[in-house]
Amino acid sequence: MTNQREQYTMGYGQAATSIMSMRTAQNHAAFFLPYLKPGMKMLDCGCGPGTITVGFGEAVAPGEVVGTEIEEAHVAIAQENALKQNASNVRFESADLYSLPFEDASFDAVFISAVLANLKEPIRGVREAFRVLKSGGVIGVKDFDHGGDLIYPADPAIEKYGELYVRMRLDNGHDPNSGRKIGALLIEAGFSELKFSAVYETFTGPRAAAFAQFSVGLLTESWGNEFTSRSWATKEDIQEMINAYRETVTKVINQFRAARLLEIDRSFITLVNPRGLEELAQG
Numbered sequence: 692m693t694n695q696r697e698q699y700t701m702g703y704g705q706a707a708t709s710i711m712s713m714r715t716a717q718n719h720a721a722f723f724l725p726y727l728k729p730g731m732k733m734l735d736c737g738c739g740p741g742t743i744t745v746g747f748g749e750a751v752a753p754g755e756v757v758g759t760e761i762e763e764a765h766v767a768i769a770q771e772n773a774l775k776q777n778a779s780n781v782r783f784e785s786a787d788l789y790s791l792p793f794e795d796a797s798f799d800a801v802f803i804s805a806v807l808a809n810l811k812e813p814i815r816g817v818r819e820a821f822r823v824l825k826s827g828g829v830i831g832v833k834d835f836d837h838g839g840d841l842i843y844p845a846d847p848a849i850e851k852y853g854e855l856y857v858r859m860r861l862d863n864g865h866d867p868n869s870g871r872k873i874g875a876l877l878i879e880a881g882f883s884e885l886k887f888s889a890v891y892e893t894f895t896g897p898r899a900a901a902f903a904q905f906s907v908g909l910l911t912e913s914w915g916n917e918f919t920s921r922s923w924a925t926k927e928d929i930q931e932m933i934n935a936y937r938e939t940v941t942k943v944i945n946q947f948r949a950a951r952l953l954e955i956d957r958s959f960i961t962l963v964n965p966r967g968l969e970e971l972a973q974g
């Protein structure tokens with residue numbers, strides 16, 4: 692089956708790449724690390740800039756990790772990140788999760804983070820993961836669920852930004868509430884022995900400032916145009932969103948100690964699915 696590449700809502704601009712690069716195996720895959728063992732062969736699908744993948748390299752050494760990514764530019768960034776960290780057992784290649792270039796039952800562990808929400812047919816991606824995973828292998832899946840986003844206090848321009856972001860995901864054919872559906876997808880693909888958890892990634896203080904700067908970057912480099920070209924906002928509306936976020940950055944930095952001016956929490960549903968979970972957990 693040939694795949695027409697789908698629109699990726701976040702885009703590949705600098706702002707999107709920097710926020711993704713803040714992720715590590717420790718801060719984004721802690722739920723999955725206990726199931727990784729030395730010597731495992733592991734796959735990280737849709738690995739982005741590869742900062743999480745590199746951490747998996749440490750967890751499975753002397754085993755190996757392959758990070759796959761549909762975007763060639765991110766493969767190059769991920770390779771650079773691995774080089775900087777001397778992660779010699781981690782390699783990256785370009786691949787579409789809908790059709791992975793691996794034999795059946797090639798991996799002991801598969802990880803998919805924040806990718807399924809970018810697919811029109813997430814079940815096809817999960818079935819591919821099932822195909823390349825060995826029987827008794829373990830899969831860790833994590834995704835956003837924007838139905839759980841919280842923000843307070845809410846500036847109207849920032850609220851509008853949030854609404855348009857969700858609308859854009861829907862317009863691109865993707866589900867903004869995909870996190871809650873991961874379990875159902877995995878069961879449909881044939882996985883069993885699911886363990887669920889949900890976490891909030893909280894942005895307060897300097898992280899809120901970084902998030903605000905990231906939002907300004909996204910609006911400037913791509914989303915401003917996306918929103919106006921779809922006639923959902925005027926240029927003035929976009930400027931108001933930018934101003935609201937810029938103001939937030941200043942307030943948060945100036946009042947760093949009591950930095951509760953803006954809290955943006957984003958919910959994830961995380962799920963670990965081990966076939967043979969008990970043996971793995973017992974080592």
Ligand SMILES: C[S@@+](CC[C@H](N)C(=O)[O-])C[C@H]1O[C@@H](n2cnc3c(N)ncnc32)[C@H](O)[C@@H]1O
Binds near residue numbers: 701788789
């Ligand atoms: C939000 S980023 C997540 C990156 C990383 N997994 C993380 O959690 O930080 C989503 C990534 O999935 C990639 N992606 C989207 N569709 C894909 C597909 N069909 N196959 C492989 N990767 C895909 C995008 O290029 C992007 O780098």
